[in-house]
Amino acid sequence: GVAVPLDLTLPPGEKEAALPVRLTPGEALEAARALLSPEGVEVALEGEALGQRLTFFRARLALPLEPVRVRRSGVNFFLENPNPIPLRAEGLLVLLGQRLTVRADLPARGEGRLWVKGLRPGLEGGRPRLELWLEVPGFLRQALVLEL
Structure with missing residues (x-):
């Protein structure tokens, strides 16, 4: 997991604050890969209030890739990508x-x-x-086998 230390004190009367997250490229890549995996990544907001350590929020977030679907039209095969990111398929x-x-x-x-x-x-x-490697180039690679 990725731990991001934050030092934030809300001014009196304020109830909300934006929390910018600064990660190294390696940490950002690790967090993004975990988000796209079926297991996801645990996100927690922990802090201190009145001298006590508290967990304000804890959840597991996952945005796993959906499998592509294959469609045959005559002698041609088409792959349908239901995901919100482009993919390269090879296999x-x-x-x-x-x-x-x-x-x-x-x-x-x-x-x-x-x-x-x-x-x-x-x-x-x-x-x-169809035995495929689905890839977000330079980022994520996932194996998939589709029976025809």
């Missing part, structure tokens, strides 16, 4: 015994066509599936 399409390298750029709350980048040699058994 393998296993279809009719072949392994195809694929990629797609997915806009926020939009869809993108799955592009075949190349053929990986060898026959693949099992059910048709």
